[in-house]
Amino acid sequence: MSKTPQAIRGTQDIFGPDAEAFAFVVETFERVRKLYRFRRVEMPVFEKTEVFARSIGETTDIVSKEMYSFEDRGGESLTLRPEFTAGIARAYLTNGWQQHAPLKVATHGPLFRYERPQKGRYRQFHQIDAEIIGAAEPQADVELLAMADQVIRELGIEGVTLHLNTLGDGDSREAWRAALVEYFGAVKGELSEDSQERLDKNPLRILDSKDPRDRKFVADAPKIDQFLSDDARAFFGAVTSGLDAAGVKWTRAESLVRGLDYYRHTAFEFIPDEGSAAAGALGSQSTILGGGRYDGLMESLGGHPTPAVGWAAGIERLAMLVGDKGEAPADVIVVVEDDSLMAAGVTTLGKLRAAGLTAEMIASGSPRKRFDKAVKVGALSIVGLSVRDGETNLRIKAEGDMADRVEAIVR
RNA sequence: GCGAUCGUAGCUCAGUUGGUUAGAGCGCCGGUUUGUGGUACCGGAGGUCGGGGGUUCGAGACCCCUCGAUCGCCCCA
Structure with missing residues (x-):
């Protein structure tokens, strides 16, 4: 008698109403993606490790401790994709998709991250994903966000708001970062232990710390707006007025930042409003859709500078919010x-x-x-x-x- | 990586300060009843109490380890 092997920690066997809700999310995404004329792409589940290491950033937690990496039989280091964007960028460069620019693509499927599982968070999880590559105009950001907004609305999810910020161009972002390090460095002793560490590793993240010791300094911290170049300011202005024109509701979130190194300019998350049913259903995993502009990514993979914007959303999290999708009765x-x-x-x-x-x-x-x-x-x-x-x-x-x-x- | 709670039939759970052959409801299978229909009754299968070690005359209950789940922290979709 042998013991039955157990499922891998953090993986799910989705069945019944949960599986129907999952399928509903994917089907809705597919429908909306066609309305916006995003082209479907299918991507490999694994890539050379360097695809992710170079694009996401060697020092990020994702690369340094959350990737499923292994050597194949030929001795090459491969990694199960922890996100879609890097692989799509690699495909754009290696397949000559530049000829289609500006290219609007969408996909969905499993991603892998070695994290501690909790509500709405798994080691194999699934995302829907949309990207516009080779478009430098703010209109691309607007198009992408309008699509995200419609996906959420067509899923019937209520009480969720688009939180919007700009990280500026590369120079603005660096200047802001330096100012934050200086500001928080002056009060280092009073910050939480986590934030003292974030000071050298990831200073922008101090801004959304949950620790009350940090929060009292966050309000008066330097704002990105002080460091924006004229171009960056104009770009963000065009995005926000475009969203207004498209009828997409948004709110400015000055301390919203992105975890991955490659983001520039527009950064955004759709977050349940405090006290909403959606917020309750998600626990501490508040973001249901996140993304931004990643103009620097192609260069990190050895390509020409190529502007791009994209977002991804966790299917499991969305599925938790769409309500009970019973399996249809037989005719x-x-x-x-x-x-x-x-x-x-x-x-x-x-x-x-x-x-x-x-x-x-x-x-x-x-x-x-x-x-x-x-x-x-x-x-x-x-x-x-x-x-x-x-x-x-x-x-x-x-x-x-x-x-x-x-x-x-x-x- | 850190902390907290939890793990008893397929599912939801009982199980008294450790004390005989571990229970219920639902579900499943079978029989009877009803007979154009979601009835009722009877019976049955199914558990090495997550796994391993320890304490004890005796552990599902106590201790340690381990695996897993849940909820936070970190990080992030």
């Missing part, structure tokens, strides 16, 4: 109440399916209980096949025109 259940009618049951089943009705058969277990079983399952109609006085008896139980439809097919 018809064929009940074979006597084993001698098995062939007739199979034939009937075939006719129904050929006519486009969803159908399944109940023909096992105690013959007497089969009909009750069908009633319990809850189909729109039930076709019962039984033997009465030596004759085959066909009985249809259904409401209204469904009865007529089924009648016409099976008689």
Whole structure:
């Protein structure tokens, strides 16, 4: 007797209503993505490790401790993708997709991060993803955000707001960063232990620290707006006025930053409003969709400077917010109440399916209980096949025109 | 990587200060009843109490380790 192997920690076997909610998210995304004319791409699940290490940033937690990396049999270091953007950027460069620029692409699938699992957070998780590559104009940001907004609305998710910020261009961002280091460095002793560490590693992150010791300094911290170049300021202005024109509601979030090194200019997250049902459902995993502009990424992979914007959203998190998506009942259940009618049951089943009705058969277990079983399952109609006085008896139980439809097919 | 709570049938859970063959409801299977139908009754299968070690005459209950889940922190979608 061998023990049954367990599922890997942080992976999920999604079934039933959860699987329906998951599929609903993907189907809605696919529909909206076509409305906006984003082209579908399928990407490899693994890449050379350097694809992620060079683009995401060697010092980020994702690269330094959360990647599933391994050597293949040829001795090459490969990594299960922890995000989509880097792989899509690599594909853009290696496949000559420049010829299609500006290129709007969308995809979805599994991602892998070695993190501690918790609510709405898994080691194998799934995202929907949209990118516009080779477009420097703020209009691209607007287009991308309008699409994100529509996806969320069509999913029926309420109480979620677009939080928007700009990180400026490379120089603005560096100047801001330096100012933050100086500002927080002066009060280092009073900051939380985590933030003291963030001071050299990731100073922007002090801004969204949850620790009250940090928060009292955050309000008066230097703002990115003080460091924006005229161009960066104009760019952000164009994005915000474009969003207004598109009817996308947003709020300025001055301390919103991105975790990955490659972001420039626009940065955004869709976050549930405090106290909303959505916020309660997600626990501490508040962001349901996040992204921004990554004009510096292509260069880090050895390509020409190429402007781009993108976002990704966790399917599991979205699925938690779309409500219960029950599995649809069958149009018809064929009940074979006597084993001698098995062939007739199979034939009937075939006719129904050929006519486009969803159908399944109940023909096992105690013959007497089969009909009750069908009633319990809850189909729109039930076709019962039984033997009465030596004759085959066909009985249809259904409401209204469904009865007529089924009648016409099976008689 | 850090902290807290939890882990008993397929599911939801009982299980008294450690004390005989570990229980219930639902679900599943079978029988009877009803007989154009979601009834009722009876019976059955299914658990080495997450795994390993320890304390004890005796552990599902106590201790240690481990695996997993949940909720936070870090980080992030």
